[in-house]
Amino acid sequence: GNDTESDQATSDKAKSIISSLKPVAKPTEPDFFGDRYATDDVPSQTNCPNNIRKHVPQTQFAEMFLHNIPVLQWAKHFTPEEYQRLRHYGGAHGWGGVSAEGVFSLGILNTPANRLMFDDWENSANGSKCIRCAVVGNGGILNGSRKGKEIDEHDYVFRVNGAALKGFENDVGSRTSFYTFSTNTMRNSMRRYARIGYRGPPISKETRYIFLPDHDRDYILMKAASTHTAIVKGPERSKNPPAYFGKDVTVEKFKIYHPDFTRYLRNRFLHSRLLKTGTRRIYRPSTGAVMLLAAIHTCDQVDAYGFMTPDYRLYSDHYYDKQRHPVHFYANHDMRMEMRLWQELHNAGLINLFMRQ
Template sequence: MISMTGMKLRRKLVLALLTAGSLLCVYVLCVNLEGSWSIEPLRNFHGFSQKPNSSSRDSEEPQDRRNSSERWSRPSPASTRHPEHPSAAALQKHTPAHTPPPTSETQTAAEPQAAAGATSKSEAVGGTWSSTRGPTPPRSTEPAFIGDTGYMAEDVPAQTNCTDGVRGRVAQTRFSGRFLGRVPVLQWANHVSPEQYKRLSQYSGAHGWSGVDYDTLVETLSVLNSSANWLLLDDWSRRSNGSSCSRCAVVGNGGILKDSGRGPEIDSHHYVFRTNGAILKGFEEDVGSRTTHYTFSTNTLRNSMASYAGLGFTGPPLSQETRYVFLPDHYRDYLLMKAAATHTAVDRGPERAKDPTRFFGQDVTAEKLKMYHPDFVRYLRNRFLRSGTLKTRNKFIYRPTTGAVMLLAALHSCDQVSAYGFMTPDYKNYSDHYYDRKYRPVGFFANHDMRMEMTLWQQLHQAGLITLYMHK
């Protein structure tokens, strides 16, 4: 009997040990799986609200853009394509075509406000550029592609004697620490050199020269060799008519302009800026008829012509006073620029064999062509429109919209700026464009942060740096 009892106890002990061992194995397995399957908190994912900084909500990503990346995998039909929608190749590859090791300048990039007092001091004499670096900015963990130090700087003589211009007022506003008045707005022949090519090849898209070979760059910029290519308002001496301040109307294509009756007011400015699908015929009473500066990239121009042809847009405005301002975010922009300046067909790329006079008219000359400087576009992104998208997988395709670059270029060049047709907080009350035949909601895309831009326009208006048209 004792022997049978002992055997039962031993069996129970063995069973208990096996059970404990099994539970221990399951526990260890669960711990390992938990480590490999852990989920990042939703607040860090693109599309979910993040905590804004103390002074602005600009860093938040709109929640209604949560699924915007899905739009990128399915190109829209031509009739509804967003003019700034990138090519399929751009969507498949979000990294720069060429990313050399970061230099000391990009490794020490500072936050916008901190860097304002430590920006390199540079002089441009006869078009040459040299850096006499000031105090070293604080080290930062920013990735090299941000590049918020070492911008080219030039001393551009004042074109007016205006006492109430943007540059005089900005120091008394919240934007004083962000504003760099010596970053060149435009690039031209004297800006290209092996040293500058090495520096700017670190940055992709509209923010640098990565993806543009040096020979193409030299061939293109060599035709931009006059003051007309260097200055945004190149004909001010003829246009001023005794005025001491340059007044610029910057016109977006927003539906808020429909039935606005602002056309005569817009045309009364010294300069009138427009962009992309700027349809004028039939809408003159609301948007005016003059265009002195037309801003575009080759991609946005071609997409606008495809998307809005049925509404009357067949190409850029054509007039004696119109200047064509390229926003170069691809090598094809440099090729089209060279072709337009030399009246030759585009020699390669997506526009191969295209006749540039089809876009810019028979009388286009090099003096009517301009091209934004990549340092200027990168500076705008870093100092004015630093979106949370820069921390996501879409960081290399993000840039300010073409309209935003146009408006901020005017802010850096004109004395007084009035903005029409730009997004306002009541944007849902209006169709996407003033020329839409029926209501179309505003679309959001991963390569832009239009909500952030809308907030910036409100801030600039409140600071008295622009006058933004809004329905009362």
């Protein structure tokens, strides 16, 4: 059938893209999956009686779920030993595409705020025992949902990529506690959604920025933004310090996902059949998937909005689309697999997924 031919064409194209990007592979390639990870004993920030992680052992996710996987990386993670280990994995899954000086910039993430997801929880006045998170994707299912108020009433609100809020507050809310992005996805969103008024990451007193690093660029931008210095080389270079996160952003506002965390999500939660094809080197969980799974590993309760549901054909791709666009599938993600995972997590009672039907 034609499907195989077009798949073949896609995979050939992917192969040629990949071979142009990658240095020649070493004769003995290390284990591609690397299903062994650093461990972090980050104590739980609450003693919530009914949190997600207490419920995991009673579900089909018991075996795959690692309770001490590091979700975030910070200054302590940069050691020569870790550099040797993580250099074997490319893209978002390791430090293979990152120069030593790039990873070295983790050294500036040395405040308590950089290592804890909820760095201000102790000072929050709500007296709750449990951290309740709203994780908001950009799916068209939110258009006309009037879920904004409910989303904003959570302790924390996670958003991703082209999170356009102005004019859509009734449906999606107006607060952003955590904005997840890679430099590449953020720049693409700014280009693509400029016409609906999206100018860049949300900026507010509570907003924290979580890089999903899949390139040197992410480490370089993170360092320049936190130290208010210009970027001298690469696609983000400029005469002035980067202004994406506001003029007076401080290093406490930045977090960065650990590549072991992204690799663990790929290996265990989203082990797609794409990993058996020529696109395996560019395949990774979508940025929204990393955000939602990070919330499951850190929040006590997770309500997910704007993620793909089985009736996705009824909605436009994004809630802010002016004209209706069908959902767009990319070669480097497996959105249908992600959609099935959201259903399974919802049915297991680990998340509460907003569905229209």
